[in-house]
C-alpha cells in the first residue's frame with residue numbers, strides 16, 4: 001500500500017465558451033479518493049457533478065474542456081494526455097456507470113461479447129479465459145444462471161439486471177477507479193438496495209476507489225465514506241459523511257439536509273431554502289450562495305467566493321456554521 | 332365521514348398481444364397485462380391518500396382511471412357518488428370532471444413549449460368559455476411566482492417553477508380533488524420541499540383532497556393521512572400513516588421499509604431484498620409476492636389472500652397478524 005490516493009483532483013476547472021461569455025460549470029474543484037474509499041458527491045441538478053466526473057475520465061463533450069488544474073490517477077497526470085491513451089486508460093484503470101444502463105451497452109451485441117471484448121482488450125488473456133472471466137463477472141454482480149445468460153442481448157434484461165451488467169462491464173478489466181453517476185436513480189428501492197450493496201462489497205473487496213454521484217442523501221449516508229457537496233460549480237463542503245450530514249459547516253449543506261422530509265418527521269411544513277440555484281451565466285458576485293443564505297454578511301457579497309481553505313478544507317464559507325469562527329462573528 | 336372517492340374492485344387489463352399475423356405464425360395466444368387487480372379503497376374528503384409501490388405496480392394507472400383518462404376493465408370509481416364510466420347525464424359528468432385535476436411527474440413534458448404561461452394556466456377554463464381575465468396572474472401569485480411571469484414561456488423556468496405552473500393550471504378550474512402523480516420526483520430535494528409546502532398550504536386554503544402517487548416513502552410519510560401499498564397491481568396493505576410506519580404488517584411493506592436508504596443509517600449494511608418484481612403478464616399464482624416472501628407457506632402459492640382488517644390496517648396476507 002502506498003499513500004498516493006487513487007484519484008487526485010487539483011483545482012480542476014472546466015469551461016464552456018458560449019455566445020454570452022465563458023461558463024465555468026466546474027470551478028477549482030479539489031479532492032482525493034483513496035483505494036477502497038467511496039466518495040459521495042451531492043448537489044442539485046446543474047451543480048456540476050456530472051461535469052466533474054466526465055472531466056476526470058476524459059469524456060467531456062466539446063466545447064466543454066478542462067482549462068485549469070490537474071487530474072492524477074495514482075499520481076500520474078491524465079488530464080492532458082492524448083485521447084487515444086486516455087481511451088486505453090478508461091476501461092483498464094477507470095470504469096464508468098451511468099444512470100441509464102442503455103447508454104453503456106451496445107444493443108446489437110450479446111452481453112457476453114461485450115464483456116469478453118473489454119476483457120481481451122485490456123487484460124492479457126485469450127478468448128476462453130476471457131469468457132470464463134465474463135461469466136465470473138456476471139456471477140459476481142448477481143446475474144442468476146450467468147453462463148446461460150451470457151448469450152442474451154441487453155433488451156432481454158430488466159432495468160436492474162442491465163445496471164448489474166453495466167457494473168460487471170465497468171469492473172471486468174479490474175480498474176482502480178469507478179465513476180458511478182446516479183447509478184440507482186432510475187431503479188426501484190429494492191433494486192437500488194441491491195446495487196448499492198454490490199458497489200460497497202466490490203469497493204471493499206477489491207480496493208476500488210469509487211466516486212458515487214447521487215442526489216439521494218440516504219444512499220450517501222449508507223454507502224459513502226466521505227461526501228463532497230457541490231453548488232454552482234464549486235465544492236461547498238467536503239468531509240466525512242457522518243460529520244457533513246449531522247454537523248454541516250456550510251449553510252447550503254445545512255439547508256439541503258434540513259429540507260429532506262426525513263429531517264422534519266412529524267412537522268407540518270418542511271424546512272426550505274428560499275430561491276433557486278443561479279444559472280451559470282448569472283452567478284452573483286461574492287459567494288454564489290449569498291442570495292439564499294440566511295447568514296450572509298457584507299463580506300459574502302463583496303469578496304470573491306471563499307475557497308474550502310477558508311474553513312480547514314471543510315467548507316467554502318467565510319462564516320462556517322458550528323465553528324468558533326462563526327461564534328466570533330456573532331459575538 | 333363519507334368518502335369523497337370510492338373505489339371498488341377496480342381492475343384494468345391492457346392487451347399486450349403481438350400483432351395478429353405474428354400470433355398466427357408463432358402460434359401465440361392473446362396476451363393481457365393486468366395493471367390493476369381488484370383494488371378497493373376510499374378517500375375521505377379533505378385528506379391526502381397516498382399510493383406507494385415500485386415501478387409498474389399500477390399507481391399511475393389507478394390515477395388515470397380516477398381522473399377519467401382511461402376506463403376501468405372492471406369495478407368502479409365513484410366521485411361524490413357519481414361513476415364517470417356509467418353515468419349518462421352529460422351535465423353531471425362535466426361537473427365531476429371539473430372537480431378533479433391531475434399533476435404529472437415531468438414538469439418539462441407537461442407544458443406546451445409554444446404557449447405563454449398565461450394561456451397554459453387559463454386553458455382549462457377558457458376551453459369551457461369561462462372568465463379568464465387576470466386568472467393566470469392571480470394563480471401565479473398563489474403558487475409563489477409573480478404575475479409578470481404570465482407572459483413568459485415555459486423554457487424560461489426551472490423545474491420547480493414549472494411544477495408550480497402545473498399546479499396553477501390544475502387550480503384554475505377550482506377543483507376539489509387533485510391527483511398528483513409523482514409531483515416532485517423530478518425535482519431536487521431543496522426544490523421538492525418548496526413544492527410540497529406549497530401543496531400543503533393550498534390544501535388547507537382550498538380544502539383540497541389529494542390522491543398522491545409516489546415511490547418515495549419519506550415524501551409519503553410527510554404528506555399522507557392514509558397510505559395504500561401496491562404490488563403488481565394489487566393493494567397489499569392500507570393503513571393510516573402512523574399505523575403503517577410504526578407497524579407495517581405486510582411482508583412486502585416491511586421489505587420496502589427495510590430497503591429504503593436512510594439518512595441516519597451511516598454505513599448500514601442492508602441485506603438487500605431478493606429478486607425483482609415479476610413479469611406482470613404472468614404474475615405468480617396465489618399471493619403475487621410469494622416467490623420473494625421470506626415467510627411464505629404452501630398456501631401462499633395456491634390461494635390469493637383476501638383483504639383483512641387488523642386494527643386500523645387492511646392487509647392482504649395469509650400470515651399477517
Ligand SMILES: Nc1ncnc2c1ncn2[C@@H]1O[C@H](COP(=O)(O)OP(=O)(O)OP(=O)(O)O)[C@@H](O)[C@H]1O
Pocket residue numbers: 345346347364365366384385386387388389390391392393546611
Ligand atoms: N397503455 C398500456 N398498455 C400496456 N401496458 C400498460 C399500459 N399502461 C400501463 N401498462 C402496464 O401496467 C403496469 C402498471 O403501470 P403503471 O404505469 O400504472 O405503473 P406505476 O406504478 O405508475 O409505475 P412507475 O412507478 O414506473 O410510474 C405496468 O406493468 C405497465 O407496463
Ligand SMILES: Nc1ncnc2c1ncn2[C@@H]1O[C@H](COP(=O)(O)OP(=O)(O)O)[C@@H](O)[C@H]1O
Pocket residue numbers: 016023025043044045046047048049050051052063064280
Ligand atoms: N453543452 C453545454 N453548454 C452549456 N452549459 C452546459 C453544457 N453542458 C452542461 N452545461 C451546464 O453545466 C452545468 C453542470 O452540469 P452537470 O455537471 O450536468 O450538473 P449535475 O450533474 O450536477 O446535474 C449546468 O449548469 C449545465 O447547464
Ligand code: SF4
Pocket residue numbers: 250251252287288289290291293294295296297300306316317318319320
Ligand atoms: S460565505 Fe457567506 S453567503 Fe456564503 S455560505 Fe458562507 S455565510 Fe453564507
Ligand code: SF4
Pocket residue numbers: 581582583618619620621622624625626627628631636647648649650651
Ligand atoms: S400471503 Fe404468504 S407469500 Fe403473500 S405476503 Fe403473506 S406470507 Fe408472504
Ligand SMILES: [Mg+2]
Pocket residue numbers: 049050051
Ligand atoms: Mg448529472
Ligand SMILES: [Mg+2]
Pocket residue numbers: 390391392512
Ligand atoms: Mg407511474
